[in-house]
Amino acid sequence: MVGSETLSDFSLVRGGPFQRLERGLRGGEPRRSSLFALVLALGCWGPLVLLAWMQGGDAPRLLLRDLQVHGELLLSLPVLVASGPYIDSRLGAAARQFLRADLVGERGRGALEALARRCTRWCDSAGVELVLLGLVIAFAWLTSPDPSRAWQVSSGGQPSLAGGWYLCVALPLMRFLVLRWLWRGVVWSVFLLRVSRLPLRLAFTHPDQSGGLGFLAVCQASFAPVVFAVAVPVASYSFRVNAAAITEAPLDYVMPQVLYAVLACLAVFAPLACFFRPLVVAKRRGDPWFSAVAAHHSCEFEDRWFQKKPEVPALGAPDFSSLADLGSSFMVARKMKMFPWDQRGLLAVAAAGLAPLVILLMVDRQFLAVVNQLRQSVS
Template identity: 35%
Template sequence: MRGGLVHRLLHAAGVLHGRAHLSWWLALALLLLCLLPPLLLTAAAGTLLPGGNGMALLGDYATLSRLLLVVPLLVLAAPHADALLRNALRQLGHASLVPPRRSARLERLLQRIRRGRDSWLPELLCLLVALAPFWLAGHAVNLLPGVADWRLHGDQLTAAGRWYEWVSLPLSRLLGLLWLWRFVLWTVLLCGLPRVGLRLHAEHPDGAGGLAFLGLAQERFAILALAGGLLLAGACLNQMHWLGQTLYSLRHLLAGYVIGATALLVAPLLVLMPTLMRAKRHALFRFDALGNRAATVFDQRWQAAGSVLAGDADGSDSLLDHGDASAYADFSGVYQGLARMSAVPFNRWNLAWIAAHAALPLGPLALMAMSVDELVKKLVGILA
């Protein structure tokens, strides 16, 4: 991600210049840094492969999902997310949403966001927060009581456990916190837009006053829902495999996560609801008055057309001599679109996109709960 302490360190190291596919190389480097030493250390200690009395590293679904999937995902998704955000910011300045006399307000808001993005202090705080849990606890926490853990030998950390607690886990937390900081900056931007004084076009064909692009931009944070779903799926797989939990007993947790993650990620857009509702209300008042005049003229033309057909007209213009009917139909279409204008700058497809990202990692839990044959039989029974 551009800006901040991490970006400056990478720039100072020279890895940002002339390097194609930087995110792929960075993801591979972090993956090796986080996962390779624990693999080697557990192999030497005999806790790499499942089959013993306790949970081996390759049988720890929570750890594998975190290091093998979430860490590369957060790195690889960052460039695309930054590009999407830049396009959204560019759209704010080029879509006639801000009157010229208020463009200075928008520029001050954007400068404030850029300062937050480029500051080294927030990312330093993220690093401290990533390290804080182990420092405060002083020891690793066994999340599966009664099950021997590859990280622990008695009450002491193993060599692989020390690497995981001191390096791998803080790095994965740091990546997540950096994404959350970008989410906070985006939320601050959205909260500042109503104070800028947007000039919304209630009759805009996007059905959101010209702000539907913000819903598309919000989809970039679906990666957070996907990453959280992967972490939750790994933890639930451990619970099901080692503690005998069932998919049915976890149903409320899983459903709550999908609903909660989706609601949380779209919640910042709700700050624009009063602005959109006000624009819609004012536009309806204006169009109602204009509609009354249009209906009056149309009615006069309609009556004139009736007189012509009855043969008692004195040569006056009729509805057939003008384009009023077509204009009135066009006006009716615009008014109906205005009446359907959404009060929020997102639609059901934006919600579905984020919810799908949250729910997708939870699919393998069904395979753990039942065999593939049983799953196929149930699907055939439902569809037959």
């Protein structure tokens, strides 16, 4: 078991100007991250409601009925901010596990530490966040108010007070947070890709049936809060556009969210595919060795108990227990996965992608109706 000062400071979340601003506002206390996320969400949502009320007319009523806005600002935005410390701790633990479990030998330790420093610098780069901010501002400049959402448009066809706040402040902030998480995911994927090319010591007899890499599936599942945060506006938009199809054509309403959940699972677990080759090499190397050990052990067992007459009684003899343990280990080795995925992690990410859909259907009292119609469609 090896420690590393570099990997103990490994973080893809704590860097960047926005994160330093957040850390300064909450006094550097990680426990206040949720409180800061709530304040930030209310700081975007509160002025929107106030401006709609000042606008008068039907704007307040129409805004309160727009579930997409409330979902984005009161659910997605705080989740994107508050999930940072949790995901950071999971990614850091996974990076240190490569050394803690001796998966990377002495030859690759220096390269792993250099890679960790490089990835940390990438996520701490002010230039990257300025580029993301520029993209968000450019997209906001090109975005026009949606005429179907009357609270965004004034009588002259220009953005209303509430629409201007939403299009120029609240929505760009939401997009910036999503792009920042996307950048962190790319950096983490590059980290995994480079680690997979190091000289790894994968044990094909490891009980996790992934050569000792089973912890990576649990780590990837920690991105479920981000998947949920992005799923909220996707479900809300589908709910707003296809509201009439919920009872008439439920598949037209449900399938976009199901497609999103599938794509989210692929995006989250796809980086683990880079370990396919090291796992194949470990299995090909280990199968003949373990098969030879098993054959030698089985031959000695047969010679002792079938060809000769042992003096010890069969009941309680350690030979039988040894043979059973060897058989169990051999079956574990034979079931070794070529892709370090985990069923529970996959279900967690899929559930995060589908959860907003279930919430909206329950709020609209259409959950059971949609389930029954989907059952009839399938049958």
